[in-house]
Every structure is written in C-alpha cells, then in structure tokens.
Amino acid sequence: MRFDELGLVPELLHAVSDQGYTTPTPIQEQAIPIVLSGKDLMGGAQTGTGKTAAFALPLLQRILPFANTSSSPARHPVRILMLAPTRELAIQVFESVREYGKYLPFRSLCAYGGVDIKPQIEEIRLGVEVLVATPGRLLDLVEQKCLHFGQVQALVLDEADRMLDMGFIPDVTRIINLLPRERQSLLFSATFSEEIRKLADAMLRSPVLVEVARRNMASETVTHRVHPVAAEAKRALLAGLLKSAEFDQVLVFTRTKIETHRLARELQRAGIAADSIHGNKSQQDRIKALEAFKNGTTKVLVATDVAARGLDIEELPHVINFEIPHTPEDYVHRIGRTGRAGKTGTAISLVSAREVPYLVDIEKLIKIRIEQLIVPGFEPEDDYEYPPSGKKKSRRRASSAETPSARPQRERPAKRGQTSGKIGGRSNHAAPDGFDFSKPYEPSATASLEAGQGVKHGERPRPPQRIVAALLGGPGRKQT
Numbered sequence: 289m290r291f292d293e294l295g296l297v298p299e300l301l302h303a304v305s306d307q308g309y310t311t312p313t314p315i316q317e318q319a320i321p322i323v324l325s326g327k328d329l330m331g332g333a334q335t336g337t338g339k340t341a342a343f344a345l346p347l348l349q350r351i352l353p354f355a356n357t358s359s360s361p362a363r364h365p366v367r368i369l370m371l372a373p374t375r376e377l378a379i380q381v382f383e384s385v386r387e388y389g390k391y392l393p394f395r396s397l398c399a400y401g402g403v404d405i406k407p408q409i410e411e412i413r414l415g416v417e418v419l420v421a422t423p424g425r426l427l428d429l430v431e432q433k434c435l436h437f438g439q440v441q442a443l444v445l446d447e448a449d450r451m452l453d454m455g456f457i458p459d460v461t462r463i464i465n466l467l468p469r470e471r472q473s474l475l476f477s478a479t480f481s482e483e484i485r486k487l488a489d490a491m492l493r494s495p496v497l498v499e500v501a502r503r504n505m506a507s508e509t510v511t512h513r514v515h516p517v518a519a520e521a522k523r524a525l526l527a528g529l530l531k532s533a534e535f536d537q538v539l540v541f542t543r544t545k546i547e548t549h550r551l552a553r554e555l556q557r558a559g560i561a562a563d564s565i566h567g568n569k570s571q572q573d574r575i576k577a578l579e580a581f582k583n584g585t586t587k588v589l590v591a592t593d594v595a596a597r598g599l600d601i602e603e604l605p606h607v608i609n610f611e612i613p614h615t616p617e618d619y620v621h622r623i624g625r626t627g628r629a630g631k632t633g634t635a636i637s638l639v640s641a642r643e644v645p646y647l648v649d650i651e652k653l654i655k656i657r658i659e660q661l662i663v664p665g666f667e668p669e670d671d672y673e674y675p676p677s678g679k680k681k682s683r684r685r686a687s688s689a690e691t692p693s694a695r696p697q698r699e700r701p702a703k704r705g706q707t708s709g710k711i712g713g714r715s716n717h718a719a720p721d722g723f724d725f726s727k728p729y730e731p732s733a734t735a736s737l738e739a740g741q742g743v744k745h746g747e748r749p750r751p752p753q754r755i756v757a758a759l760l761g762g763p764g765r766k767q768t
C-alpha cells in the first residue's frame with residue numbers, strides 16, 4: 289500500500305514524503321483509516337514502527353476544517369491533546385507533529401515540567417491547536433487557569449502502560465474528566481493489562497483494536513548478544529567494547545540513576561565521549577545530553593529506563609545493557625531504541641551470575657534464545673550457571689541425554705580479536721527451565737487480557753543466530 293491510498297490530504301502527503309517515507313508501516317496502514325473515520329482506537333505495535341505518524345497524521349487531518357490563519361487566539365483553541373509519560377518523549381512527539389503538520393496552519397506547543405511554566409502559559413494564551421504534554425505539567429497549567437478544553441476533539445495517550453508504571457493514571461483520569469465527552473480518543477500501549485483495560489473503558493468508546501504484532505515482541509531487525517561477565521569486570525569490559533571499532537554510537541542502560549551517573553563519569557575518565565540521562569538531572573541537562581547524543585557529539589549515552597520508551601534516535605546502531613532489566617518488558621523497549629524504521633541494530637547485554645534468572649525471563653518473553661559469547665579476559669563468575677539449575681531442569685536432564693552442561697562452554701583459547709565461549713546456541717525450543725519457546729507468551733504477574741485480534745499464536749521462535757564479533761584485543765587484555 290502507498291501513503292496516497294490512505295485518504296490523506298496532499299499537505300500531509302507532502303510532509304510525509306519530505307520525511308522520506310515511501311510506504312506506510314503496518315500500524316499506519318491499519319490505524320490511519322480508522323482514525324480518519326473518527327473512531328476510537330486502541331493500538332499496539334513493535335517499537336520503532338511509526339506509531340507517532342499513525343495517530344498524528346490522521347488527527348491533523350480531522351481538525352483540518354478548523355484550519356485558519358487568523359491571529360486571534362480565540363480562533364486557535366486546543367483541539368488535540370497528546371499525552372506522553374516522559375518529557376523527552378513529549379518533545380519528540382511534538383517535533384513529529386510539527387514535521388507532519390508543516391504545510392498546515394496549526395499552532396502546536398509542547399508543555400513539560402522541569403522548566404519555567406511562564407513561557408508555556410504565554411504561548412497557550414496566544415492560541416494552540418495541538419498541545420503535547422506530560423500529565424503533571426498539564427495539570428499545573430490547568431491550575432493556572434490558562435487552558436480551556438471546551439473545543440478538544442481528540443485525546444491521545446501514548447505509552448499508556450508506561451504512564452501506569454510511573455503512577456500517572458490518577459493525573460490522566462483527572463485530565464480526561466476535564467475534556468468534552470464528545471471526542472475521539474486513542475490509546476497506545478505495549479501491554480493491555482487489566483489496568484490498561486480499565487483505563488481504556490473509562491477513556492474510549494467502542495474502540496477498534498489494532499495490534500499488528502504480538503505484544504512485547506522484540507523488533508525483528510535487532511540482533512541480540514549476551515556477554516557473560518563477572519559483575520566486577522563489567523566496567524572494564526564495557527570500556528573495552530566502547531573503544532573497539534564495532535561501536536560508534538551506543539546507548540547504555542543501567543538500572544539506577546546513581547549507577548548511570550557514575551558509569552558515565554568513569555567512561556569519560558577512560559577517554560570516551562560519554563554523558564548520562566536520568567531523572568536526577570535538570571531538564572535542561574537532560575535535553576542537552578540527548579541532543580549531543582543525537583547529533584553525534586557524545587558517542588555514548590548512559591541512561592536509566594527514562595530513555596527506554598519511545599525515544600527515536602536516528603539510526604542508532606547499538607544498545608548495551610550494562611545491567612539487564614528485572615522486568616522483561618523493559619528489555620523489549622530498551623533494545624527497541626535500535627533497529628527502528630526497518631534499520632538493523634545490535635543489542636548487547638552484560639550478564640553476571642546473579643542476573644541469569646532475569647535473562648531467562650527475557651528469553652521467554654521475546655521467544656529468542658540469545659547467543660552468549662564470553663570475551664576472553666572477561667569471564668563470568670565461577671557460579672555463572674546457564675541454564676540455571678532448578679527442579680524443572682533436573683527433570684529435563686534426567687530425560688534428555690542432550691542437555692548441555694550447566695557451565696558455560698569455553699572453546700579453544702580465542703585468537704586475538706575473537707570472542708569465544710559460545711553458550712546457548714542450541715537450536716531447540718526449550719528454555720533452561722523447560723519453558724517451550726514455541727508456545728505463546730503468557731504473562732505472569734499482571735495478566736494481560738487476550739485482545740484477540742492480531743495475536744500470532746504458536747509463533748515459531750527465530751533460531752539462535754551465530755555472531756562472529758571482533759571485539760577486544762584477545763585473552764588477558766584488560767582495559768580500564
């Protein structure tokens with residue numbers, strides 16, 4: 289299908305073509321006609337598949353009858369409200385709206401916290417048709433009595449499940465209660481848990497569900513790799529990896545703000561152009577760090593999960609998990625910062641003995657057995673055990689002569705510039721604890737409801753991929 293078959297006006301098609309898009313992505317193909325028809329929508333698709341345009345393009349067209357070039361603020365009331373969980377994400381959605389709407393006379397604004405509210409108030413007073421905001425700052429603006437929602441025709445909630453995780457749902461509910469009942473609402477979420485369903489019930493009217501891939505499915509264009517490594521050797525291994533030719537622009541994830549800050553400083557001291565982004569930084573510094581990373585001044589950005597959702601860094605080739613996330617869904621979003629818009633990407637995770645159970649959870653969720661490669665000189669702890677021992681595994685062991693050793697396989701001493709110790713390269717569908725990769729994922733704690741449409745049951749996993757990576761200088765070469 290081509291963009292011009294979706295019923296979009298020439299101004300939007302022109303803007304899309306300026307962006308270099310030739311064909312709509314599956315979520316765009318399905319969602320755009322639905323949104324254009326005025327229906328409510330609940331949408332989900334893999335990371336980096338153009339959800340922003342899927343809602344922004346048709347909504348801009350929906351308010352087209354009200355387009356005008358009058359200078360009167362009264363002629364430019366808020367007509368579309370888009371909510372995003374993080375400031376960076378709100379800014380990015382706003383920038384996309386500006387790009388997609390550049391041939392239309394609409395005014396747009398991004399309102400987020402951590403910066404002076406006054407300029408935002410002044411701009412709102414001049415009239416703004418498309419308002420992209422984080423929930424907290426939007427409510428601050430409501431308290432300032434400068435916002436009127438009487439003309440709001442459409443509401444978008446992007447990354448709704450993340451909003452839920454961040455505790456924003458009460459704020460979102462307050463905002464929804466301020467909006468006209470007659471409106472179009474769109475909700476995008478990576479999961480459709482019970483709580484998201486409840487929110488959807490309160491917010492949407494007879495929504496059409498568009499789900500173009502299994503929930504939390506990792507982008508197919510990303511190649512995964514694990515380096516088993518002792519926890520205390522991770523820093524040296526990371527510095528070594530970052531200095532190698534394989535890596536030019538890398539987003540590194542850690543689990544805490546403190547670790548993020550500390551790691552970035554250590555990398556700087558090791559001569560690597562690194563910076564960090566986390567919730568303890570001022571908003572100006574967060575924006576500066578992200579900009580420098582996007583434009584290539586900074587080679588390595590160390591981040592907490594604040595950067596895991598939605599952020600679109602053009603052609604980012606690598607994501608490294610310095611620590612793997614403890615929630616498997618977060619892995620999908622972190623690595624989804626690479627391999628976007630059909631591009632390829634690499635996701636590397638440094639995994640210590642203690643992290644193996646989390647790795648197993650991730651593998652179950654994404655239904656991929658990730659290849660493990662030990663970098664010579666950076667071996668894991670002696671108690672690194674993959675597959676981890678457990679009752680189920682013992683049972684499997686008793687019944688299968690082919691079960692591999694519980695210890696990583698170390699191959700012949702690696703030649704310089706090679707990695708060795710390939711683990712987890714079996715091509716069966718069984719996980720370490722007996723989990724069958726060939727069956728659909730069943731969430732554990734927050735049970736997600738079956739939405740039916742678009743869920744690919746019985747999907748086959750991808751076979752583990754052989755990766756030959758030229759990494760460090762060879763055995764024993766430790767770097768700091």
Ligand SMILES: Nc1ncnc2c1ncn2[C@@H]1O[C@H](COP(=O)(O)OP(=O)(O)OP(=O)(O)O)[C@@H](O)[C@H]1O
Pocket residue numbers: 307308309310311312313316333334335336337338339340341597598599600602624625628629
């Ligand atoms: N039809 C298209 N053709 C080519 N590139 C596209 C198309 N639509 C969007 N893109 C580009 O794809 C990238 C990802 O888009 P976007 O950020 O909207 O993805 P997303 O689905 O919201 O991802 P996430 O789940 O991470 O939030 C952007 O750089 C965007 O410009």
Ligand SMILES: [Mg+2]
Pocket residue numbers: 339340446598
């Ligand atoms: Mg997005």
